[in-house]
Amino acid sequence: MTVVAVGTLAFDSIETPYDRRADALGGSATYFAYAASFFTPVQLVGVVGEDFGDAHLEALRRRGVDTSGVEIAKGKSFRWSGRYEADWNTRHTLDTQLNVFEHFDPKVPQAFRSSPFVFLANAAPDIQLKALTQCTGKRFVMADTMNLWIDIAKDGLLELLRHVDGVVLNDEEARLLTGERHLLRAARKVLDLGPRFVVLKKGEHGAFLIGSDVHFALPAYPVDTVVDPTGAGDSFAGGFLGYLASVRNTDPRTLRRAMLYGTVTASYCVEGFSVETLGAIDRSRVEARFNELFSLVSL
């Protein structure tokens, strides 16, 4: 089944302790689409500037991603630049230029509206809600967010949470949203806000899946060499939701499997800058690492 993904397509400039890239393809919807498209057709909704060019969109289309919901607006594309410290967990945003994304008014094409699976990447909650309202065929919705919206748009975020099945948070966001330091208690408080489940990401230390009907803890896949953590969360979401859509199932056992697939796509993501690694591998590499991870965590 198809997945609609709403979010950013961007250019990132990234410094790590070991290397750097300028103006590399980035954006939450980009990473999500690359990861999800191993599993299922993706329908992308977003906005780019006149500087974006068609090559990146063409690469997405070759992966089975429908880019007809990507508006090309006058102006420049979203740009982000950041620097990582050697522990990979500390990230400094050096510059954010919203550009055409500043006035993004999501328009979900008619052909996308019947899609049962929807991913709302990190954006202002009112943008996420506006997109969601147009997805009239939605049956399973996941959303991401960030500290900024918890700080400045909490009411909108709480409204959004009443309309999603799953939410993706990192540990810091879960604590900020609920005021609860203990991660699992924080997760349970998030469930009271509406979602059926929360995916709690702890970066290189794995993730929890906490829901009314499922409790699951998974270590991260131990990658050999981290090159660039940018996009790991969206790549996780892409593997997770792409897999669910491909098997048309969201029962607890399938959600656990999806956690492994999300971990696998995130692990490939961080092994290269931008979508370099995700763009270079095929489904068989995803399955090989899934099997390896499955064996590593089997009791």
Added chain:
Amino acid sequence: MTVVAVGTLAFDSIETPYDRRADALGGSATYFAYAASFFTPVQLVGVVGEDFGDAHLEALRRRGVDTSGVEIAKGKSFRWSGRYEADWNTRHTLDTQLNVFEHFDPKVPQAFRSSPFVFLANAAPDIQLKALTQCTGKRFVMADTMNLWIDIAKDGLLELLRHVDGVVLNDEEARLLTGERHLLRAARKVLDLGPRFVVLKKGEHGAFLIGSDVHFALPAYPVDTVVDPTGAGDSFAGGFLGYLASVRNTDPRTLRRAMLYGTVTASYCVEGFSVETLGAIDRSRVEARFNELFSLVSL
């Protein structure tokens, strides 16, 4: 089956961001014995000073720990004091007084020597080897160590590693010992030094079990409130080896189970100062949390 444990019995003075304790019962062998004694009889080898008193030993005996290998020497017991920062991962040693442990010459009682399971807690490798040589009935040996010995007694440590089945290391120790930054590659290099497996501890982020015939990753049990992390590693080892000894088996499937039991006893350990929590619970509480963890990580 019985487990012989060789290590320290000590008094610890501990400061955390939230509380403190002075002169609390501590020591690697103490924590190990408390944790292992949920599962199997423990035979303790160590040395205390005249200040240790009999109450702590009597409490151990009531748990089925044979303390006849604990020598009472002239002088004061080992004392350690330290302070934890709020992230729990940063520990500052404020003071270490070896006292009677400085000239510790382990004497394994005749009655202990036939014990098939042996745990060598962190100590100078020549002390560990001296004890091990006396354990003539040994069939399965595990050892712990620390950065200090990797730095100043590496030859002795390498000799020791040729005689143990399993070694417990944290991520920093594994990297220091092998010169390899990547954790799993570091673990595989440790296997080349002799042990059949390595338990790689990552504190609150879980542990890996890497062996010639087993690869297993386990998240930590998400404890509600950490009170004092002191002894977590030795409590892990106690649960791990105590369980193995109780089922008289060390095949890969049993080693994976042992990882869960070690995680459980370590989780109880950190919920109180000293052995307060380990001393207050019974086997049924261990089994209850084992079942909870088992369910949390089941695929």
